[in-house]
Every structure is written in structure tokens, then in C-alpha cells.
Amino acid sequence: MRSLAIQLGLLVGLTVLTPAKSQDSTKTLNAAQVMELVRKFHPVAIQAGIHIDKAQADLLIARGGFDPILGAYVSRKRFEGTNYYNATSPEITIPTWYGIEVHSGVDNYTGERLDPTITKGQSAFLGVSVPLARDLVMDKRRAFLKQARIFRSLADTEQKLVLNDLLMDTMDAYWQWVGYYNQSLIVKANVEINTQRLDFVRKSLLNGERAAIDTIETLAQLQSFQYQQNQYQLEFRNAGLRLSAFLWNDAGEPFTLPEAVVPPADWDNEQNIKDFELDLSSLLLTAAQTHPEMRSYDFKLRALDIEKKLKFQQLLPKADFRYNHLSKGYNALASAGEYAIFDNNYQYGFKFEIPLRLSAGRGEYKKAQLKIQETRLGRMQKQLELEVKVRQYYNEFNALRQQISLQNLNYANYQQLVKAEEVRFSNGESSLFLINSRENKALEARQKLIELKTKYFKIAYALQWSAGLLD
Template identity: 70%
Template sequence: MRTIVIQLALLVATGLFGRVSAQDSTRTLSGTQVLELVRKYHPVARQARIHVDKAQADLLVARGGFDPVLGAYVARKRFGGVEYYNRTSPEIVIPTWYGIEVHSGIDNYTGERLDPTMSKGQSSFIGASIPLGKDLLMDKRRAYLKQARIFTSMAETEQRLYINDLLMDAMEAYWGWVSSYNLYQVMRTAVAVNAERMGFVRKAFENGERAAIDTVEALSQLQSFQYQEMQYRMQFRNAGLALSSFLWTDSGAPYNLPETISPPAAWDDQQALKDMELDLNALLTIVENSHPALRVYDYKLRALDVEKKLKFQELLPKADFRYNHLSKGYNAFSSISESSFLGNNYQYGFKFEIPLRLSAGRGEYRKAGLKIMETRLSQAQKQLDLQLKIRQYYNEYVVLKEQISLQTLNYANYQKLLEAEQTRLNNGESSLFLVNSRENKVLEAQQKLIELKAKFFKTAYSVQWTAGLLN
């Protein structure tokens, strides 16, 4: 009888409460490795990079508005044997940043019935088109280019935001997998210990050292643990599937996490968090100054400010002035020194128009101002939400750290109670029922401790996520 109790005590001490050494022979997967894999290979991370490339392509499109344009007009009319006209007019137009367009070209008019306003023969011109009212300070080309530059920077910030959210989802799956794995291993060990115990109790019963009811007690405990083992195994497998959805190969193929891969043995070492920013005041400052979600709002406001300036142009009259200096032959500069600006060899035109009520312009300008106001309110609300969420996760982080310390002591106390109950059983002062009850309490405390530790690490990552630091 004494020998059996000592053997059981050794089994429990080395099996139930010791760390599982079998995982040393398996491959491990740490949270840092998961983050790196997700950053490199996850489709959402790749899509975020494509989003930046698209914004850069849009910037190239906007720059196209300032590309020089080469064009030509060729026309000819011949009717009833009469050469009315034959016209060849190539021209190049060079847009500039300040709304002025510089243009130059040549004309060649021949024929018997030319328009009297046309200069017969070869001529050339160089001149400019200048907006004097609307489009002088801002026009669509400048507005689109400015906004394209802003949107390119915003796309890079949005990429950080997408990656930040993606990595947090991956960490939730990872720590769920870590928790499930350790709970499953605890229950596997408990089943193994109780299977050995069942064998010892049955042998003791056969030798007349134990009552028959003790075999029923041992079997009931074993079956209860076997049932829980199946439950935890199912949870572990499902957690592995959830984590697998974030793991992809470099070739773009999904990767199914095998059961032979486990968390590192030191998964609960809090030194792993030493590089994280976990000071509340520093976190609040980071949120205010550099959180990607708030920076996106900054870029939106800058783009809306450009739009507002463009809409203001609708309140101005359209007054365009076009001037050409004319020269004989194909050298547009040949007569520049011979005549003054409006002295000779020139052509100009002036166009003026303005809507009498400016209804459309006033409406568009007012709407642009309202969009800015709406975006600022959304930014203020977002900033408040992030600050509150930071405080909530930080409070949870601090409490979990204290709970882990308390639960560790609680777990150690339950171990001592079990050891004491085993000693009493050894002295004939207790029963297998009481030992089983103590063992159940130890298991509950150990499971609770594992869940608290996994939640603690997940909360630490949640703090980083809320501050926008997971990228």
C-alpha cells in the first residue's frame, strides 16, 4: 500500500506539474516569427503594397497634365478646279505650374480663296495664354497633382494601418493557439498520470490492498480527464486552423500548420515584452502624434483644403488673355527685336464670362468647407476613441499582470494541498476521492494560469495595436 502511494506521488510530481519535455524534440513557432511571416507573405500585406503602387501610378497620371502637347491641324479644300485653301499648322503647347500655357507653332496657308484674316504663305508664332481671374491661383491640373501627392503619402500611411490591423488579428489567433496547445498538453499529462494510477489501484485491488470502490473512483477520474482531453484537442486543432489562415508561403500558397509544431518552451517569459512601449503616457503621446489612423485624417484634410481652393475659383470671373507674336517664315523669333509688345506683328484675344448669381460656385465652395468640418470632427472622435481604448487595454494589462502573480501563488498552494493530501493518504488518514478532488483543483488553477498568461500577452499586443505600433 505504501509503495503504491509513493509511486503515485512521484507520477503526479514529475508528470502533472512538470514542464512537458517532449516539445523540445518538435519545431516551435514564436509570436515574432508569426509577425514576420504575416508581414512578408500574407495576401492583405501584399495588397497594401499594391495600394501604394496604385497611388504612385495615379501621381504619374496627374503629372501627365503638365506634359507638353504636340499637335497639328491639316486642312485642304479644292472645288470646281479651284484650290480654295491648303493649310498646315503644327503647334506645341507647354503647360506651366502657374496656369500659364506657352505655345509656339508654324502656319503655311496657300490657295486662291483664303480667309482674309489668315496670313498667306509661311509664318510662325510664339505666345502664351494667361488666366487673369479663374484658374490663376489654382486650376484642376494643379489641384489633381497636389492631391495625387497627398494621396500617395496617405496610401503609405494606410498601408501601415492595414498591416497594424492584420498583425493584431494574427496575434489574437496565435495566442489562442498557444493557450489551446498548453491546455491540451496539461490534460494529456493528466490522462497519462491517471491511467497509471488506474493501473496501480487495480493491481492493489487484486492484491487485496484496496476496496473495489477505489477502482470505480480512479476510473471515473480517468474518464472525466479523457473527455476533457478530447475537448482540448479539438480546440487546439481548430486554433491551429485559425492560425493557419495567417500563414502563407513565399509562393503565395496557404500553409497548414501541422500539430507537430508547438509554441516555444519559454512562451510565458515576460522578458519577451521588454522591447515594447508599455508606458501609458508615452503611448498616449504616440497615438496623438503618429497613429496612422489619425495621420490619414491629416492627409484627407490637406486634400480637402486643395479642393476648397479649387472650388473657390468657381466664384471668380473667367478672364483669359492669349497673346501671340507673329513672324514671317518658320523662325518665330526673327521679328521679336523689330517690334514692341503691342506695336506690330502680334495677335491677341481676351475672353471674359461670369455667372450672374454664382449659385453653383457658392454651393460647391460651401460644400467643400462642410467636408472639412465633417472630417475634423471625425478625426477628433477617432482620437478620443483611441485614447480611451489605450487606457482600457493598459488597465487590463496591469490587472492581468497582478492576477498572474496571484494565480501563480494560488496554483502553488493547491499543489501543496495535494501533496499534503497524498501524505495523509499514505498515513491512512485520507481517501482516493479527496486526492482526486485536490488534483481537480490543481488542474483548474493550472488551466486558469495558462489562460491568464495567454490573455496577458495578447493584451500587451493589443496595447501596441491601439497605439499603431504593429507594423
């Protein structure tokens, strides 16, 4: 009987210890590797990069508003043998940033019935067009270019926001996978030990050292662990499939995670999160200032402010002045300096118009102001939501750290109870039922510890996500 007690004690001791499995020949996958794969190959991450390219293309389009424009007008009229006119007039227009346009061209008019206001023969001009009220401070070309630059920066921010959310979903799936794998390892070790125990008890029964009820007791314990093993193996495989949904290869094809790939043995090492920001004040400041969602609101407000300035121009009168210096021949500067600008060889025009009620202008300007107000309120609400998330995850993170410490003590206590039960059994004061009961409690404590640790690391990543640091 004493030899039986000693051997059972060894088996139970193996059960409550953390199962060790050699991973020398096994491929492992840690959290950092998973995140890197997602950043490089996941379609959503690639699409976010495409949005940046589209924003860059929009910026190029907006810059086109300031491209020099070369045009030409050619016309001729001949009727019943009369050459009314031949007109050739090429011109180049150069837009500038402040709404002023510089233009230059040449004219060549010939014919028998030209308009008296047209200069016959060859002439050239060099001039400017200047907005004196509306479009002087802001016009559509400048507004579109400024907004395009902002939207280009906004695209970078939105890419970070997409990656932040995508990586959080990935880490949620990853830590479930890690948890189920380690749970399956523990139960597998218990199955192996209880299989050996059953074989040992059966031999003892044949030798007359044990009662038949002990065989049933041991078999029931084994079957319970076998059921758990099947269940955790199923959960591990399904968790691998969920994680595979985030894994793609460099050819742009979905990648199914092989069952031979497992988490690393040091998955619960605190060094894995040593570079994480875990200070509450810093996290709150980061969330308020650099979180992609907050940055998006800032860029949107800047774009809306430009739109408001553009809409304000609709409240101003349209007052445009155009001046040309004229010269005979094709040299626009041939007579430059000979006369004052309004003395000789010039042409100018002035155009003025204003809606009497300014209804459209006032409406557009009011609408722009309301958009800014609406966006500012949205920003305030989002900042509060982010602050609440950061505080919640921070509290949960610290609570889990304390729970893990308590659960470690709890697990150690159950180990002591198992050992004490072994001593009682060796003295003939206990039974297999009581040893199995202590064994089950030790297993439950270990399983709870793994559950807390995987949740702890998941919350560590969630804390970084809430501050926008997972990109």
C-alpha cells in the same frame, strides 16, 4: 500501506508540476514568425501593396496634365478649279505650374481666297496664355497633381492600417492556439499519471492492500482527464485551422499548419515583448499622432483643403489673356527685339466671362467647406475612440499582470495542499478521494494560470494594435 502512500505521492507530485515536453525534434512557431509570414504572403497584405501601385499610377496620370502637347492643323479647299486655301499649322504647347501656358508654332497659308485676317505665306509665333483671375492660384491640373501626391501617401498609410488590423486578428488566433496547446499538455500529463495510478491501485487490490472502491475512484478521475484531453486536443486542432487561415506560402497558396508544429517552450517569457511600447503616455501620443487612422484623416483633410481652393476659383471671373509674338518665316524669334511688344508683329486676345449669380460656384464652395467640417468631426471622434481603446487595453494589461502574480501564489498554495494531503494519507488520515480533489484543484489553478498568461500576451499585442504599432 506506507509504500503505497510514497508512490502515490510521487505520482501526484508529477501531476501538479508543469509538464515538460522535449521539443528538440519538434518544429515550433512563435508570434514573430507568424507575423512575418502574414506580412509577406497573406493576400490582404499583398492587396494593400497593389493599392500603393495604383496610387502611383494615378500620380503618373496627374503628372500627365503637365506634359507638353504637340498638335497640328492641316486643311485644304479646292472648288471648281479654284484653290481656295492650303493651311498647315503645327503647334507645341507647354503647360507650367502657375497656370501659364507657353506655346509656339508655325503657319503656312496659301491660296486664292484666304481670310483677310490670315497672314499669307510662312509665319511663326511664340506666345503665352495667362489666366488673370480664375485658375491663376489654383486650377484642375495643379489640384489633381497635389491630390495625387497626397493619395499616394494615403495609400501607404492605408497599407499600415490594413496590416495593423490583419496582424491583430492573426495574433488573436495565434494565442488561442498557444493556450489550447498548453492546456492539452497539462491534461495529457495527468492522463498518463492517472493511468499509471490506476494500474498501481489494481495491483494493490489484488494484493489485498486496497479496497475495490479505490479502483472506481481512480478510474473516474482518469476518465475525467481523458474527457478533458479529447476536448483540448479538438480545440487545439481547430485553433490550428483558424490560425492556418492567416498562413500562406510564397506561391500564393493557403498553408495548413501541421499538428506537429507547436508553440515554443518559452512562449510565456516576458522577453518576447521586451521591445513593445508599454508606457501609457507614449502610447496615447503615438495613437494621436501616428496611428494610421489618424494619419488617414490628416491626408484627407489636406486633399479636401486643395479641393476647397479649387472650388473657390469658381467664384472668380474667367479672365484669360493670350499674346503671340509674330515673325515672317519659320523663325519665331526673327523679329524679336525690333519693336516693343505692343508696337508691331503681335497678336493678342482677351476673354472675360462671369456667371451673374455664381450659384454653382457658391454651392460647390459651400459643399467643400462642409466636407472639411465633417471630416474634422470624424477625426475628433476617431481620436477619442482610439484613446479609450488604448486606456482600456492598458488597464487590462496591468490587471492581468497582477492577476498572474496572484494566480502563481494560488497555484503554489494548492501544491502545498497536495503535499499536505500526501502526508496525511501516509499517516492513514486521508483517502484517494481527498488526494484527487486536491489534485483537481491544483490542475484548475494551473489551467487558469495558462489562460491568464495567454490572455496577457494577447492583450500586449492588442495594446500595440490600439496605438497602430503592429504594421
